[in-house]
Amino acid sequence: MTINLHTNENPYLPGADIKKAAQKGLENINRYSNPEHLSELKTLLGKYNNIASDRIFISHGSDLLIREIINVFSTNRKIVMVNPSFFPVTQYASEQARRITKMKLSPPDFELDSTLLLNELNEPALLILDNPNNPTGKVLIDDKLAEQILKNKDVLLLVDEAYYEFSGFTLASLIEKYPNLAVTRTMDKAFSLAGLRVGYLLMGDYFKAYFSDFRVNISTPAIFAATEALKKPEYMKDNRDKIVSEKIRIENELLKKGFQVFPGKANFILIKTNSIDFNKKLFDKNILVYNLSNDWLNGYYRITVGLPEENDMLLTKIEKISNNT
Amino acid sequence: MKKIGLIVNPIAGMGGSVGLKGTDGEVYKKALELGAQPVTPQRIEETLSVVNRKDLFFIVAPGKMGEDFIRKFDFKYEVVSAIDKKTNADDTKRIIREMVEKGIELLVFVGGDGTARDVYDVLGLTIPVVGIPSGVKMFSPVFALSTFAAAEIINNTSEQIIEKEVLDIDEKAFRDGKLGAELYGYLNVPKNLNLLQSKKEPSNVSKPDKISKEEISQYILEHIENDVLYILGPGTTLATIASKIGVEKTLLGIDAVYSAQIVGKDLNEKGLLDLLNKYNKIKIIVTPIGGNGFIFGRASKQFTPAVLNAIGEENIIVVATDDKISRLECLRVDTGDDGTDNRLKGHMKVITGYKTETLIEVK
Secondary structure (H helix, E strand, O other): OOEEEOOOOOOOOOOHHHHHHHHHOOOOOOOOOOHHHHHHHHHHHHHHHOOOHHHEEEEEOHHHHHHHHHHHHOOOOEEEEEEOEOOOOOHHHHHHOOEEEEEEOOOOOOOOOHHHHHHHOOOOEEEEEEOOOOOOOOOOOOHHHHHHHHOOOOEEEEEEOOOHHHHOOOOHHHOOOOOOEEEEEEOOOOOOOOOOOEEEEEEOHHHHHHHOOOOOEOOHHHHHHHHHHHHOOHHHHHHHHHHHHHHHHHHHHHHHOOOEEEOOOOOEEEEEOOOOOHHHHHHHOOEEEEEOOOOOOOOEEEEEOOOHHHHHHHHHHHHHHHHHO | OEEEEEEEOOOOOHHHHOOOOOOOOOHHHHHHHOOOOOOHHHHHHHHHOOOOOOOEEEEEOOHHHOHHHHOOOOOEEEEOOOOOOOOOHHHHHHHHHHHHHOOOOEEEEEEOHHHHHHHHHHHOOOOOEEEEEOOOOOOOOOEOOOHHHHHHHHHOOOOOEEEEEEEEEOHHHHHOOOOOEEEEEEEEEEOOOOOOOOOOOOEOOOOOHHHHHHHHHHHHHHOOOOOOEEEEOOOHHHHHHHHHHOOOOOOOOOEEEEOOEEEEOOOOHHHHHHHHHHOOOEEEEEOOOOOOOEEEOOOOOOOOHHHHHHHOHHHEEEEOOHHHHHOOOOEEEOOOOHHHHHHHOEEEEEEEEOOEEEEEEEO
16 A cells, blocks of 8 residues: 655544534535625634634635635736745746746755845835745745735735644734735645645735625535534644654654655655655655656655654665665 | 657667766767667666557668568557668757658657757757657756656647756766856757646646747837847747747847847847947846756856956846746856856846746755
8 A cells, every 4th residue: 555645635534523523514515605604614714713704714624715815916016925935836927027036945944035036026016925935845934034924915915824833833823904905824734634625814904894795615524523623623733743753753764764855844844855756755665755857956755754664665665765775 | 640750879878877977979989888788778668568549650670770660569660761780860850851851740869968958959849859868967857757747748749838948967077077058059849738637737737838828929019228238148948039020039149129120149248248338237147947947057158257247147038938937947148257146146036928927946
């Protein structure tokens, strides 16, 4: 059986209560989702994020929200983003936007230069950042820089915080203050609900106005599971702590083996190795990691933290590969 | 059935194991004296063992140049031409020509930079190639990243093609610890679709190379100023721009265009300096070398410090496809003059498509 360490999923299943709640959601699948159930989920998300629930919009995965924002809010604006990142910038958005400026993050630090960034925001712009960044795991902006950006009313800032629970850093507290801020989140990662796709948006006033008449697009089993998950979030915290602890263990082991390891704040590890066909050699041993060599920088791979036994297997196989080359 | 040519440079890579940097010319004899062993058999067999397409028909070079390896597998194949015991670059070129006559749609070659140059001499930008890395010197981005990556490219059915540079490394200088690289040409390479993983790419917008070049060219065309002399560096992106302007450009040379007319072709430093004296407003358009990111100091040495200083760094326009720029850590300059290099260092915007740019560090 293949060990999947390439899609940044959570290796732990959610608890039995959550699965039971999802199953309960199947009882009336001939009906659309009940607004009351949705409202309860929004209330819980509001509490979880310490934000008014009317500033939350829920969707089937955060990708759809990001795509919608890029498509709608890029018109007559410059899109500013970083390379690498996986944002879905469509051909439509490219045509509507004034232009697209990508800021290249370079090794070994992958830092986003704040002066260069602010220089790029001298005209109406939509700045899209993933914080922490995928695949570097780097936290690209802090509160101070975010506020500097947001004070410019011509700039809309969309920050994807898919890995918030791992980084511990969020801009959610700025949502009330800045109408031009939007933050996307997901319960796919830390809450172990990738298969149900529960994404949500925290909206500053500017975005709230647009999404106010937007139809909610999420299934009842997903609503029920997410609601149950938020009622007992301890499981998420326990799993997150285990993942973070395993991440540190893998990083240390890889460093000992001579790999270049880039410290990140998510549930994955970016590494560089000169071992040719590293991912293929692991694939042959039924371990799948993400090869960034073909579309980004040669020799770079992203490894999702798995279960301890999967990580042990990974390290053992890497040891064997290293001994054979 | 898809017809694929397969040719192996049997001596490529032999210099590496005995500490010689390459096997060009007489160095091969020395490598043999030092007990060098062939490395190509392992490379080609590693690749062929993971090629799993059933619709392939190989047109193979004879003996140690191909046939000896493919016969160990189940592929359908036909051998072309004949060779003597000792083979050289002329054999490689002659056999590839025969393969072209047989109607190959893709050429798989095994070798190093020298072999890539021989392949370019025959094919240019006609039939796409897959280069299996086996030489000591493989600075040309034309090679697949590994033997497995080469197999992935052969297995995929993508029609997407990317032009990759063939570099001419000065082997003698390389042995002396210096790296001198000239742009020798371009070969078409099918895009690797990463068959082991999903198609989502970290470069955000992935477009076929050809469309990227068209978009870059259209954008440049719309921003051309009629009273400016444009000096176009080497490369296919620049050739596409020239074509959009309506002129034909030297692929590997430096040409000058003014008011949609060629006013200088294949210019050297003197030719460039003469033009700089004649025209008031001048801009350079260049593209980095894939893989290492050099914009000046490699491939286009005619852009000397004297030329660059006369033009000014504010008049340099850099263009590159999204794919190329995504694979670079940074841009690089090495003009041989620290003052010029320092003026060029910092950050630069590279035009990567229509209304699309990447801000990247220059080192």
